[in-house]
Amino acid sequence: MLRRKLMRSLTQIRLMIARLNSRINALQEQVNDLQGTPSSSVMALLRGKLNTRITVETTAGSVFGTLIAIGEDYVQIAEPNGSIAIIPLRSFLSVA
Structure with a gap:
């Protein structure tokens, strides 16, 4: 039992x-x-800022420059010194 x-x-x-x-x-x-996947509102905001100057606050600090490309999970920003920064969207804290 x-x-x-x-x-x-x-x-x-x-x-x-x-x-x-x-x-x-x-x-x-x-x-x-x-x-x-980044939200559609974030992607829409970024598309509206393509080829304009933006500042992105990331987990590693601020990046300022011209938004030149938007990938599936990253953006490319041309900085004033001529370098290209590739920033994963998961690192974004804010965009201005």
Whole structure:
């Protein structure tokens, strides 16, 4: 009888673990979706500023120059000294 109860408990624990794993996978997909793609409003803002001077605050500091290209997950800014900065969108804090 004790063995039967133990087996039932183990079966219930396995079922709970399977449900939790399924929920974890669903949450991980949501996190990946949020991290992987910049919002359409950010992309629209950047497209409106193409070939204009902008300042981007990033996790590594400020970058000032002319926005010359917008990639899927990065931008290119031509700085006044002639160098080209490639900035991943995930590093953006603000754009002015």
